[in-house]
Amino acid sequence: MMDPLLDIENLWVRFPTRQGVFDAVRGVSFTLGRERLGIVGESGSGKSMTGRAILRLIRPPGRVEAEHIKLDGVDLLQKSEKEMRDVRGERISMVMQDPKFSLNPVMTIGDQIIEAYRLHNNASKSEARSKALEMLGAVSIRDPERVMRAYPHEMSGGMGQRIMIAMMLIPNPQILIADEPTSALDVSVQRQVLDIMDRLVKERGMGLIFISHDLNLVADFCDRVLIMYAGRIVEVCDADKLHDAQHPYTRGLLNSLPRLDTPRDRLDVLERDPAWSDASSVSGRI
């Protein structure tokens, strides 16, 4: 077994509120190798917070606490804010959920990608421009010349997300944290975007943390899956065995999906058991 790229032990994310401290993530431990690790759960389960905590993107008064968050053996929690800036983007890159809030609304797409490229590479403007066109092509955008001139509001959600993915591929990071990167895309485009990410993991030996609420997608695409509920990991399993998952929460999620092959009049609605959130977190270490 190779050393893991990322090693997280007992991670907590806490927010003080008027009603006392709210724990968004509660004692989560896992490792990430050169693999595709899926984190699934509903909104509010703490999966996005886990992704952000790794990059220390939780703003005060929110707090990140952990035994360690080790990237290649170096604890990120010991780094200064200035040192963290070299980690973000260069070594660990993140695609956020919503392209509408991640792209600058008053800058053309082309200018934004060129800026991102020149920030990480010492390149001339025309070189950056041809690279930007190439990147847009890599995420299957038709007519990249027109897209370069366009503003974010002129793009559909799916195109916006592909532009975000094109931008984060530029610095060639070791770890990619993708927070619902394809939830705004439809199936045929989703496949293409996943193939791009897949290629990166395989060819460049990247580690991928794939945060999603789509169980079928994760089962299909990832190697290993952590299932989160109320800030804890309730189950860890190999992605291809997700459909045989044992935990009642995972089963409930799977049963609430409509299926083409088995039509039903009504869909099952998840019944929640308070015991699920009280049980201690399952370790995702290997």
Place this chain on the structure above:
Amino acid sequence: MSMLNIEGLNVWFGRDRDRVDAVKGASFDVGTGESFGLVGESGSGKSTILRAITGLAPTWSGRITVDGRAVEKARPRAFYKQVQMVFQDPYASLHPRHSVDAVLAETLKLHGFTDIDARVAKLLDDVGLGQKFRFRYPHQLSGGQRQRVAIARALAPEPQLLLLDEPTSALDVSVQAEILNLLADLRQGHGLTFLMVSHDLSVVGHMCDRLAVMKDGEIVEVMDVAALRAMKATHPYSQHLLQASV
């Protein structure tokens, strides 16, 4: 009897070198009480058809007929009593500083109802929210609860045709199941006709009777759900879409 008929609909945006033909010669027919799905990849023009019907995309040509009456460029208020729309993102479609009560009461007032108080209460019950949510603001609601408010607002004028633009794609699967069940109940209870846009074939398969597959602004195939379930698409693009989603 057809509730909605679309003949040779074209919708475009921009002009000259930036002109985009979002919908090209789309024609289909939705019967009264039917649930019709539009599927296709992003940018294929499926949401644009809905926006053209409601008047949110003003540059269109062709014929739109709702319940036997042709739709003009300027839509009378009676049109919006008949046709309502539910949007994709419940976070963006509700006014952040208006309470649920204000949102529903305003809609009712605009449509000329007088018994507003009783109607707001009934709408909330209809969408399964209940009275305790009446004076909450959108930030005090979860995504599923917001989408219920958006559905209640669309139901307020007692429409016959509901246009659903990806009503559950911003929601968790467990919440999606609740909203889809709610929509199915409402359709039965109120005798509604649905025109539903989704990129999720299994959702369309669950909700709709027939569907149209769109690609690059054109409808490439109209089929019924039995054919979808049996994976019997005739057009190569629909076959590709089916394979990608299984």
